[in-house]
Amino acid sequence: MNTEFKPYPFEARHYDARLPELVDGREQARHPVMIVGGGPVGFAIALGLAKHGVRSVLIEADESVCYGSRAICISRRSLEIIERLGALDGFLAKGLPWTGGRSFYRNDEVLHFTMPQDENQKLPPMVNLAQYHIEQFLLDAAERHADLIEIRWRTRVTAVQQDAHGATLTLATPAGDYEVRTDWLVAADGGRSTVRDALGLKLTGTSYEGRYVIVDILLDSARPTERLAYFDPASNPGSTVLVHKQPDNVWRIDYQLRDGEDAEEAVKPENVMPRVQSLLDMMGETAPWSPIWITIYKANALTLERYRHGRVLFAGDAAHLVPIFGVRGANSGIDDADNLAWKLAWVVQGRASARLLDSYSDERVFATHENLSYGTKSTEFMAPPSFAFELMRTAVLSLALAHPGVRSLINPRQTSAIAYTASPLNAVSDTLASGPAPGAVLPECPLSIFDRGSMSEGYLTDLVGPCFTALYFSANGAVPPAVDALDAAFASRDVPFRLVPLTQHEPADVTRRCGWDHTGRLFPIYGAAADTLYLVRPDGHVLGRWQGAGDTLAQRALDALDHALRA
Incomplete structure (x- = not known):
């Protein structure tokens, strides 16, 4: 064990803020679309608009792509979307594909699951890829569309006002502050959305008490890429540990804190390192390792009631927070982007009325509730919110080894494409013997x-x-x-x-x-x-x-x- 923190085996490009042409502190140009947030969702929306010929300005507070693994699992559905955006090559070249995983209760394997994968599929069901890579590949694609996508780094939103015709943003940069007008504003600025706060909107739902420490480490291991879950392991008795292999010998470890543990103390390296070492010992990993990044996570199942508020549209974590179990966070945000981009482009270009954007809200709020339903079930199993849930989990895990019928209750129910069965856009159609009904995603072949x-x-x-x-x-x-x-x-x-x-x-x-x-x-x-x-x-x-x-x-x-x- 090397307790000295190492940098990621990834070098991000850094950018400076640049001011547009201003008159009396206001940009003279008015933009058809502005996007706040340069994460995976913001870049995906900008790329989606560009594919339809619509120009956008993307605002990002940081000077580079993110640091830390954050979102790490990209689903087949997201890969299909990313291919349409022209950014797939990097994802497949760098990402680690996987098809399933294993769960252990103490020393015994109690579940081995596989995701749907057959000879009809073009893409793997999931690839592991840290968020800094995800953002970089989308940024690379955006820079290939510089005529349609303008990125303004080190630029923060400090105020938002809107009327019937658009929104006015007050922006702060190291080079100075200014105002800018846009016809449409897309908020993709994450769980602590400045735009959402500026409009006085609140996420509603459930916040869970269970907390997880997230640790990225460098470890050279020949283990296959799969999802590993350990319940009540010897390395962390009474809690749960998740392990994912990432590219470049980076491993992501999530372990649950026990009740009563102090969060500030829990993320101190001197408290994290022994637990990681104990886990690796239990797994039989003997190679030297070094920590890279430590943070803490708390599961939330929260959403806005609507994702369109006048001329402002919300996507990704700015619109909803989904528990990480089942990897629905970034994937649901990329689905938001795919749904929103073509509809907003059609409206901007005058091909459809602004009411089409209400269907974005209808469909994606429905999808969020579906994701929250599955995510909540997984969360309640991974981090039981009460003594009764804990008893149920212990019973299921104890029985799973000898009784295969209960193993489905352990399955994390990984994300999958959601059909908009009640979409207002769905046309009256014929009943066929099989095949995707209106609102469903096309099956591959x-x-x-x-x-x-x-x-x-x-x-x-x-x-x-x-x-x-x-x-x-x-x-x-x-x-x-x-x-x-x-x-x-x-x-x-x-x-x-x-x-x-x-x-x-x-x-x-x-x-x-x-x-x-x-x-x-x-x-x-x-x-x-x-x-x-x-x-x-x-x-x-x-x-x-x-x-x-x-x-x-x-x-x-x-x-x-x-x-x-x-x-």
């Missing part, structure tokens, strides 16, 4: 993709862009004239659109971009026969699905679009 005479192996999501997409299922790729005319009909509404034929057999016309279900799995996954049409939103959620004649399918798709953009 491998395809042979034909484009301008060439063929390549790919996946269904490769055919879905930052636009509305119609997936037309047919026997050989032939498209009815009415469905083919959707291109012109969407263009007349000034709505970006893509029509993608999907075929059961090798297509007759290989000059047109289409997908061939060469595995025979796609059509059954979607419950599709010939003459089936799915209309997909820019965020990959299904808007509607229908079967029938071409003119009927085309009309129903147009009706669904008009309803969504005027909802």
Whole structure:
């Protein structure tokens, strides 16, 4: 054990504050969108807007990406979103993929779980990657869109006022203070949101008493990447310990404090080091190690009631705080960004009324309550809030070794894509034998993709862009004239659109971009026969699905679009 703190094996770039052109302390330019917060959510929103051609200004109080592991697990759904944002390569090159984990009660393994992973998937169910890497890769992508994304570092929001037409921000920088106007303000400034406080808004819900010390260490170990949970271990009797391997020989350890322990004392290195050493001894790790970072965490299950307040929109931890168990925090924030970006872009560009942004709030508040429901169950098991919960947990853990039926109660229920089953945007649709219903995310499946005479192996999501997409299922790729005319009909509404034929057999016309279900799995996954049409939103959620004649399918798709953009 080396008690001297080591720096992360990562070097962040540092930036200075720069003032825009001012007149009497006010910036003369008015911006269509300003984003407060340069974390994963803020960068994802800026990138999402840029993909739709909308310019934004991002405000960040710090001078670089974050320090400390913080959010470390990125889900498959988030990776799909990040791929659309143009930042996936770094995540896959640096991140450590994993598919499951193990839980132990004292000395015995009581659970070995795996997340859904089959031959249809393009991406792993989860990758471990510290938040400083997450932010850096998103920042790198943002800097490639410098014409549409302006980042202002070392800039703090000190006041916010809004009216029916936009918001006025007072900003403080080392170079001076100034005011700036924006049509729309997005608050992605974290759990201690300055914007939320400025508007007098409060998160509501439950704060749990259980506290966890979080420690990042450097340790060279050949252990596989998986989630490890230890209940009542010899290294920390009566509490819980979580262990995650990260890139660059960084390990993240979360251990629960016992009742009555003083938090300030608990994070002092002289108290942390012996516990970490005891854990590593128990795990059989004998290599030398060094601490990097220590902090403390308290589980919260809190949310705003609405995520749109006039011209101000909230996302990520500024909108909701979700317990870390099940890794829903950053992942739910990235889902917020994906949902918000296309809707805000459509409103800014005049393609939809501002009421479309109310659906962002409806859908993401619903998703938060789903996440809080699962996160609360996991939290109550990981850190029992009462004597009764503790008795229940002890009983489950004691029985799990001999009775497999109770092991599901130990499962941390990792995050997964949430269907917006009650979304106001969902179109009246046909009932199919299987497949994603309106509001659900598209399931993945491998395809042979034909484009301008060439063929390549790919996946269904490769055919879905930052636009509305119609997936037309047919026997050989032939498209009815009415469905083919959707291109012109969407263009007349000034709505970006893509029509993608999907075929059961090798297509007759290989000059047109289409997908061939060469595995025979796609059509059954979607419950599709010939003459089936799915209309997909820019965020990959299904808007509607229908079967029938071409003119009927085309009309129903147009009706669904008009309803969504005027909802």
